[in-house]
Amino acid sequence: MGRHLSTKLLSGLALAVAIGATAIASPVSAASLKMAWKQDATGLDPHKQTAFSSIRLLELIYEPLVRFDKDLQIVPAVAASWEFAADAKQITFKLNPNAKFQDGKPVTAADVKASFERLLDEKTAAAARANFLSIASIETPDQATVVFKLSQPDVPLLTAMASINAAIVPAAEITAGTIGTKALGSGPFKLDKWEPNSKETLSANKDWAGGKVAIDGIDISVLPDETAILAALRTKQVDFALINDPLVATLVPKEASLVLNRTPVLAYHVLQMNPSRKPMDVLAVRQAISCAIDRKDVLDTASVGEGKVTGPLTMPGYTSDASALFCYKQDIAKAKKLMADAGFANGFTATVIAANGEPATAAAEAQVLQSQLAEIGVKLNIKMMELNVYVDAWLKGDFDMAVALNGGRADPYSMYNRYWTKTGNLQKVTNYIDDTLDSLMQKGRVETDPAKRKAIFADFEKHLVEVSPWVWLYTSYSYTAQQKNVQGFVPTPEGSLFGLSKVTLQ
């Protein structure tokens, strides 16, 4: 017995030593930030990549002409200043004379022109091209000036230019055809090494025109399980991490050594209905569904209260009091009456699709909606799908209803023109054409007075909620967790990690 016990103790000790040895033997680089995220970038071409995970990496390496600050105000990046012509049909940028690519060459007007021409070339297959179609020509009167001439007034164009999808890349790399295989930008970090779905090594760009980067670099590890990310933070293997799952995020503050950054984001959780399918083609039915849903309950149950009930406009400066919108307080009696008036007093059966783990709350949201809609006789069947299968069905509009997390933008027109204008690229998804929505969007696009724009989009929001093709539920947070010695990170409503350029390690 004694021998058995000592054998067990010895093997236990050996295990602890072996694990301990690896933990202690972790490479220590005092000034490099050790970071973890669940999902890795899927490519390096800033014009083509649209996944959040790719954007998060590329905005550390590349720079657009302008970018958003933490309040979503537009601030300089490669451009030092800009000016709209009075008729909003021309925009002129003066480039920062200190802006350099990571190979030391200056960023010139020719690089800007070549970048936008690449973006607009259909052969590039950049999805973001749709946001830049008003660009009629690009002129470069000198090395530091770029003039965009527009075919029509396009106020939201500037916000579209703040996206990393409009990054300025070296003209020489475009000619060489190396964009996407080699990452060469003018941003705060250089990409030294990338092993897809495994790790990235970034080093600080000493020549960055935006200022001095306080850390030597960033070592990013891909840890596919967020519980493991939390464990790695707990054991100080990781200094900084991105967290998607609100359930995991709520555990972070329980660790004394960790700090959670929680920032409201523009993306919104929504129940999309398909008005081309019966009986969602009936306005009263869609309104009944909107009235039957308790949005706060969905938020509390599916997302442990981590978020805020929202209307369609989620961007600062345009948001309104959601409780004043149509049926934002659950009203079952009204919902039942609307159903009866539409001839569906006994309800109906429909299928709602949702993607596994995208967002992490998708299945829970579908379940809460299922139970809430049961109260007015709507029997919802839930169909969970792998993300890519879901996207395929979503793009084809092949669903009765869909639980979705859609990305937001700083400008209402850029955010919704794809869905609610007659020429929107995603008409097939919304299956809903409405003259009022279309005309308000066109008005908002050309209006340059901020107060008038706000009023136009407030009308747009009110009408959109009343006709209820979709039921907007809530906006959530983006989360990052960090050790207490990591200082100076400023999160943004876009979930950008650009703030890492100002981080220090104490």
Add this chain to the structure above:
Amino acid sequence: MSYLARRLLTFPLVMLGVSILVFVAIRLVPGDAITAMLGTEAGLLTPDQRAALAAYFGIDKPILVQYWSWLLGVLQGDLGISVIHGKPALTIILERFPLTLQLALMSMCVALLVGLPAGVFAATRNERMSDLAVRIFAMIGQSTPNFVVGLLIIYALSAGFGILPTMGEFTPLFTDPLRNLGQMILPAITLGFAFAASVTRISRSAMLDVLSDDYVRTARSKGVPKRSVIWRHALPNALIPVVTLSGVEFGYLLGGAVLVEQIYALPGLGRLVLEAILQRDYALVQGCVLFIAFNFMVVNLLVDLAYVTLDPRIRLGEGN
């Protein structure tokens, strides 16, 4: 023709079948490389943009043409280029395989070192309390999913003791053996846990059968010591079902242990296949599946050959 030669001759046929199956299956699943890359933004593409991307991903030609050109490459040892990694699929697979092989071997060791003695122990104490205890543990082991075991281990170590093997940066065995073993031991225990439970149950029942055989009774009556009867005479004959089970399990493990590799962030074959499927990296999915199928066939063949060694009465390929 010898049994071995005949078995080897079936390999190309099976591989051809597998290649057709995986090639068609991955293309039948809704969604393609374009939607995998762009998500819902793919809806913003014009037809010309979509055509440019389809050409880039090599999915613009008819499926038969695609298959034929891929097959020709495979016959020359070229499994295609992974669009995500920008490298030949075979290179990536061979980079990942040593980890998967090591994990499979280590978890087999854990399973056999725990499962065999436990099974033999339980069989020799049939229907006693200690037998019952082993059987209950085996049942728990078999019915607990390995991701639960993995997460519990990670939680207990990180929250309870503040330690955790290094994750996210894998160290190969021959670069730093100690560090490597530190990273691999927990995944091996996690994987070996359920497998040990199966080995316990199989070896227990096989031992019970063998222990009631005449030759064991004869050995006992001749006064052969109990330990010798069990370990020298009975156990070798009880090993055949254990070998079968281990062979099948080992074949599966060579295909990668997806959940365990995900939880411990190990860059193994399982995670590679999963990511390749999710990102619709066709060349990589096809290459991985072919490679896994080949491994499975080799392991099966080795298991069959092992029967002959364990039981000389078995003559392979002669109807036995």
